[in-house]
Amino acid sequence: MDTPASAGRLTPAPPATVAFRHLTALWVQITGTFCNLQCVHCINASGPREPWLAPLAADTARRYIAEAAALGVKEIYFTGGEPFLHAEILDLLAFSLERAPTTVLTNGTLIDDAMADALAALAAGARYSLEIRVSLDDPDAERNDAIRGPGAFRRALAAITRLDARGMLPILTATEIDGRGAAPGEDRYGRLRALLLEAGVRKPRVKMLPVFPVGRMAGQGGGVVTAEMLAGADPARLQCTESRAVATGGVYVCPILSGFPQARMAGATLAETLVPNRLDHPACRVCWETGSSCRNA
């Protein structure tokens, strides 16, 4: 029997397959889905209680980072969950920075003065850039905390100013989450930038990301990407042509789908996973349509 969604339609076009180009970024989902916050739009439904994906063993992380460096990777990213919940995070960052520029995506809540000092010392002594990306979704504290939890705004901003005071130039990272009191078409980028300037940050850096229909936002839009959509377009718009993510369970196709069993690539080594993949997840359409990169720039 036809369901309403398929009634009267021809067979939908199958998802496209894209070639892998080169390894630009390796994402390390170091804490799995273990986080001290529980944001409403989290792409992998991270939280403090019974995380569905276990933290990554430090030795596994080191092995993949070393392999990525040997393959000519350009950047390493640490994500989670909340990376600063990992007991060995500073050692792992030092290991990574010896090999490649490294970025941490954090909610900022665990960056106190001592951690800010440690990160600044690590950055000053490193050969390559250490970047800290602090998530904060709305320049209005109340609206931000409705998304990210009570106190999240104050603690994230405190982390940004602590790092900034030590010359680290952290990147405020916000999602384009709508429908929570934000005026349509508002210049969220401009307002976030103004927030930083007001907080005394003289070189404000803001990174915007779309909301992906995955994790706590699963089922909210998106769709597969077909071969017809890809025709004549630049494959560099798709991160799966130049990124892989390592998490408990193995190597995954991209940072957005990291840890999900259906996004796991076959292969025991990173090199074996640098092969074509299918654009068959609803999040693929958002990546394709926005052309937005999870990387810093």
Add this chain to the structure above:
Amino acid sequence: MTTVAEPRRFRRIAVFGGVYANAHALAATLDDVGRRDVDAVFCLGDLGGFGPHPDRVFPLLRDGRVRAIQGNYDAAIALGHDDCGCGYTDPRDNHYARLSYAYTVARTSSEHRRWMGALPAHRRLRLGDAEALLCHGSPRAIAEFLWESTTPDGLVARLLDDARAQVILCTHSGIKWHRRLADGRHLVNVGVIGRPENDGTPRVWYTLLTMDRGSHGELDVEFVPVHYDHETLAGEMEAEALPPEFVETVRTGWWTTCLEVLPGRERARGRF
């Protein structure tokens, strides 16, 4: 993608990128190069954008016998793209980029557009015994930024392996740097001559590369500062109503716009 191979072997070459319609800096650079006993002069692309009167750089390039490759800005202008394709997030940056692009498109003759459209993507040459690849952003992507703090040795080795070269010369980012790997191979970002490099002085930079018989196969890389009449350029930009933020950069040497592409370490060195 086209690659032009230079038939002869060179001892010393001068290389620069990012002219950005700065005819004054180009003239001063070529003047300086003329006193340096070089075998050839190369430009790694991005002839327009930022500065005034884009058509003025082409006769200088022709008279100076500069061998050029295509930058992303040249490709966009030649192919008639809607914008420069930088895709900034900051609406302010996009505003300036659009203004500058529209200005450059409207004032670049069809003859010069065709000339830019015919430029090769890469050039290969022999510098002494070393094989060198000349590209705009990186050998694998015309608009890839190679900054010093975010280009690991492993990536440099990979790019050199893939290019089958001992030396890669690139530009695009706007700040010069040089990496010599432990195995003696090199990547040199030659910098740009159209805009100062965010160091608080109005000077610009080009690069001299020398492989002398006496140097035992070791490449000598020298970054050469060029002082030019930046005040005249600034006045022309004002007369053409180009963004005051661009003029400020010409006068002060600090970048004022399009800062989001800078890694933290490079950004920290600037004023904004």
